[in-house]
Structures are given as C-alpha cells and as structure tokens.
Amino acid sequence: MSDRVKVALYWCASCGGCEEAVVDLAEELIRLSNSLEIVFWPVAVDFKKSDVEAMPDSSIDISFINGGIRLTEHEEVVKLLRRKSKLVVAFGSCAHGGGVPGLANMYSRDEILRYAYIEAPTVINSEGALPKELSGGVGGELELPKVLKLLKPLDEVVDVDFYIPGCAPTPDVIKKSLETLLSGKLPPKGSVLGASSKSLCDECDLNKTKPEKILLKDIKRVHQVRLDLSKCYLSQGVICLGPVTRGGCGTLCVKGGMPCTGCFGPLDNVSDYGARALSFLASVIDYDDEVQAEKFIEEYIPDPVGWFYRYNLPKSLIKGRYQRQGGGVHG
Amino acid sequence: MSGGEFEPRIVVFACNWCSYAGIDLAGTSRIKYPHNVRIVKVMCSGRVHPEMVLKALEEGADGVLITGCHPGDCHYISGNYKAMRRYLLLKKLLGELGLSDRVRLEWVSASEGERWARVSSDFVEHIRKLGPLRLKEVMEGE
Ligand code: FES
Numbered sequence: 001m002s003d004r005v006k007v008a009l010y011w012c013a014s015c016g017g018c019e020e021a022v023v024d025l026a027e028e029l030i031r032l033s034n035s036l037e038i039v040f041w042p043v044a045v046d047f048k049k050s051d052v053e054a055m056p057d058s059s060i061d062i063s064f065i066n067g068g069i070r071l072t073e074h075e076e077v078v079k080l081l082r083r084k085s086k087l088v089v090a091f092g093s094c095a096h097g098g099g100v101p102g103l104a105n106m107y108s109r110d111e112i113l114r115y116a117y118i119e120a121p122t123v124i125n126s127e128g129a130l131p132k133e134l135s136g137g138v139g140g141e142l143e144l145p146k147v148l149k150l151l152k153p154l155d156e157v158v159d160v161d162f163y164i165p166g167c168a169p170t171p172d173v174i175k176k177s178l179e180t181l182l183s184g185k186l187p188p189k190g191s192v193l194g195a196s197s198k199s200l201c202d203e204c205d206l207n208k209t210k211p212e213k214i215l216l217k218d219i220k221r222v223h224q225v226r227l228d229l230s231k232c233y234l235s236q237g238v239i240c241l242g243p244v245t246r247g248g249c250g251t252l253c254v255k256g257g258m259p260c261t262g263c264f265g266p267l268d269n270v271s272d273y274g275a276r277a278l279s280f281l282a283s284v285i286d287y288d289d290e291v292q293a294e295k296f297i298e299e300y301i302p303d304p305v306g307w308f309y310r311y312n313l314p315k316s317l318i319k320g321r322y323q324r325q326g327g328g329v330h331g
Numbered sequence: 332m333s334g335g336e337f338e339p340r341i342v343v344f345a346c347n348w349c350s351y352a353g354i355d356l357a358g359t360s361r362i363k364y365p366h367n368v369r370i371v372k373v374m375c376s377g378r379v380h381p382e383m384v385l386k387a388l389e390e391g392a393d394g395v396l397i398t399g400c401h402p403g404d405c406h407y408i409s410g411n412y413k414a415m416r417r418y419l420l421l422k423k424l425l426g427e428l429g430l431s432d433r434v435r436l437e438w439v440s441a442s443e444g445e446r447w448a449r450v451s452s453d454f455v456e457h458i459r460k461l462g463p464l465r466l467k468e469v470m471e472g473e
Contacts, residue, residue: 106427106428150470272382272386275381276381276382278381278420278424279380281420282417282420285420288409290402290415293416294419301423304420304423304427305428317386317388318430320428323429324469
C-alpha cells in the first residue's frame with residue numbers, strides 16, 4: 001500500500017466538469033487504483049482540510065488542482081496543497097488559464113455580487129441582502145471566504161509544475177498525462193502534459209481540405225449554415241480556432257460538427273492566446289478598404305473577448321476589464 | 332498625481348521604410364515633436380503583433396502609436412493593410428476591455444516630418460487628457 005503514489009484532487013472556481021472527467025476514466029480508474037492512493041478529494045472522498053494539515057510537508061506525490069482562484073479559501077487550500085505536495089498539476093482550462101469562469105473578470109466584484117444576489121431574474125431578495133464576510137447566524141458567527149477582485153489562474157498563486165489542458169481534459173489526455181507523471185521520466189517543468197505540441201489543424205482530418213489562404217467576406221455562425229462535415233470549417237466561413245490552438249483533443253468538437261473554440265489554449269511560447277487568435281482572425285478579413293474592414297468587424301465580431309479569450313482571459317496580458325477604483329468604467 | 336504633472340509615456344512602433352524615415356526627417360529638419368515618445372523601429376507595420384501592443388500597455392505605457400507607410404506604399408506591398416485589419420480588431424477588443432482610445436494607427440511617409448510632429452503631439456495631448464493608465468497597478472490592486 002505504501003508504495004502507491006499519493007495523490008490529492010481539489011477544485012476551486014470550476015463547474016465540476018473536471019471531476020466528471022476523472023470519473024469518465026471508468027475502468028481505467030479501477031486499474032489505476034492499484035498504483036494510486038487518493039489522500040484528499042473533497043468531491044468524492046471524506047477527508048478534511050485538517051487531515052491535509054496533519055500530513056508532513058511534501059508527503060503528497062501529486063496534487064491535481066482544477067478551477068480558477070476566485071476566493072480567499074481557494075488561495076488558502078492551494079497554498080496548503082503546494083506545501084504538502086512534491087508536484088502540483090494545474091488540471092483543465094480553468095486552472096490553466098482561468099477558463100469560462102474567468103470571463104467574470106469583465107465585471108467588478110460588486111457587479112457580480114449584485115447581479116447574482118439581487119438582479120438576476122430568478123432571484124427574490126427584496127431586502128437586497130448580500131453575503132458578508134462575517135454574519136451573525138443562529139449558531140453564532142459565520143465566516144465566509146472573501147471574493148477576490150479578479151479570478152486568477154493557479155500559477156499566479158502557487159508554483160505549478162505541469163499543466164493538463166482542456167475543458168474538460170479528455171480521458172485520453174488524462175491517461176497520457178498520468179503515464180508521463182508515473183513514468184518517472186518527467187518533462188521540463190512548466191510543460192503541458194498529454195497533448196500535442198502542434199496546432200489542432202495538424203491532427204484534424206479536414207486539414208487536407210483547408211485552402212492555402214483563407215479569405216472571408218462574411219462569417220457564418222454554426223446555426224446559419226449547413227456545415228459540410230468533410231470540409232474545413234474555415235473554408236465554409238465558420239470560424240474555427242484550430243490554427244492557433246494546441247492539439248491533442250482528437251478534434252472531438254470538429255468531429256461533432258462544432259468548430260474549435262480554443263479550450264486547449266495556446267501553443268508553447270505564446271504569451272497571450274487571445275492576441276494570437278485576434279491576429280489570425282484579422283488575417284482572414286478579405287477587405288483592404290478600412291471602412292469595409294471596420295463594417296465587417298462591426299457586423300461579424302460583436303464580442304472579441306468572448307471569442308478570443310473564452311478560456312484564458314485571466315492569463316492574458318490585460319487580465320480582464322480595466323476599471324478604476326470605485327467601479328467607474330474608464331475609457 | 333495631478334493633471335499638470337502627468338507626462339504620458341508613449342510607445343511608438345515605426346516602420347523602417349516610411350515612418351521611421353519621416354521621424355528622422357523631423358529630427359534633421361529641427362521640427363519639434365513631444366519627448367514623450369519611445370520609438371521602436373520595426374521593419375514594417377505588419378510586423379507589429381497585437382501581443383506587442385498589449386505588452387507595452389502591461390509594462391507601463393499610457394498609450395501606443397503604430398505608424399506605417401500610407402496605403403499602397405508599404406515596402407512589402409501589403410503589410411500595412413494587415414496592420415490596419417489587426418488594429419481595427421484590436422481597437423474593438425480594447426474597447427470591450429475598457430481601454431478604448433489608448434492605441435492609434437497613423438500613416439506617416441518618409442517625407443512627412445511635419446505630419447509626424449502633428450500626429451505625435453495630438454496623441455500625446457489626447458493621452459494626457461485620458462490620464463495615466465497604470466494597468467498593472469489597477470488590475471493587480473485590491
Ligand atoms: S514597410 Fe512601412 S508599412 Fe510596411
């Protein structure tokens with residue numbers, strides 16, 4: 001028993017899909033239980049934070065952490081896990097780049113709380129009560145974690161050894177990552193595990209139908225066109241982010257009739273995924289005239305942040321919407 | 332920081348063949364232009380990737396000015412059209428991020444020393460009115 005590799009799994013600001021992805025390993029999980037010992041996994045196993053605190057430092061072999069860092073509680077637990085672990089792996093898009101919850105960086109903390117607790121159409125809160133850090137309850141004082149100003153990717157809070165990409169990582173990517181981690185032959189620190197080092201187009205079956213140069217006079221959304229599933233979607237006027245996105249997912253979305261939206265994140269040495277995606281999209285606009293190009297953008301690209309930074313706004317150079325103190329929008 | 336003390340820090344990307352030569356001409360003709368500009372020579376405006384602009388803002392620039400040859404005059408034929416399309420999209424992105432009006436694209440030819448002086452002073456005054464950006468401080472503060 002003691003020669004099994006000790007692992008911890010933890011979730012921060014995420015949807016639960018990454019936990020589901022682990023369960024999706026199915027029979028593989030049973031096979032793996034011969035070599036892995038789970039010492040902490042709040043969603044599935046009944047260990048408490050105090051159990052982790054009681055462990056000697058560096059006694060956990062690998063901690064897999066999914067989700068972005070949104071609360072002081074997340075910061076606290078990931079710092080604890082970092083101290084107790086030999087390796088920390090950012091698991092999935094949210095830990096890697098901030099993920100979909102990272103798009104909340106387009107709003108201030110006050111705007112988010114006000115919407116979620118007061119303004120949302122499904123909420124009845126006539127007194128306008130907002131969560132307080134310290135609330136008096138029936139059983140005494142109740143302390144809630146503080147919401148951070150912005151959601152942060154994991155590596156902004158603790159040192160991260162490796163990344164597993166994907167929203168969520170596919171069973172195949174998880175399996176390959178585990179094989180690498182358990183092999184004892186570790187790649188350089190900071191590597192992205194289980195995926196490809198080439199762009200998604202490189203592994204896409206439709207790549208052979210991709211034209212040398214893609215030039216578009218308009219952009220179509222998937223619901224506006226009957227996609228020919230045997231032809232590169234870009235050649236049909238549908239924006240696929242395959243050219244700027246890391247491969248390794250097996251082109252699952254493309255096979256399912258959806259273009260790539262970029263969940264595996266950037267290729268190596270790219271500092272800002274969205275800037276790359278933007279550059280690529282600008283290159284397909286088939287207008288040399290400034291007025292026409294502007295009209296194209298106006299009409300077909302209503303939300304550049306949502307398109308280019310869907311999975312990694314917090315990891316981008318700008319990190320979110322720039323707002324000066326007091327919530328006043330600048331610019 | 333009061334408005335009077337604020338001196339904008341402007342990063343300028345200037346293409347080697349037209350704009351940099353135009354800026355140089357302003358210098359040799361003793362035409363005054365603001366000292367706020369930090370000029371980075373690039374081979375072509377089409378070489379300016381959006382990352383470079385974002386990085387400049389992140390590292391402390393209050394504004395970024397991209398300059399290139401007039402349409403039709405790019406040394407590499409179409410680099411400035413590429414720059415224009417990227418710029419338009421970047422402008423929209425920055426608007427969404429609350430940073431509109433911090434980045435500008437202007438055409439300056441090798442003979443337009445006067446125009447360079449005007450374009451750069453206009454931009455510096457415009458940024459002066461907007462005030463300091465302090466991106467890192469604002470985004471990373473509590
Ligand atoms: S060389 Fe001046 S813009 Fe291309």
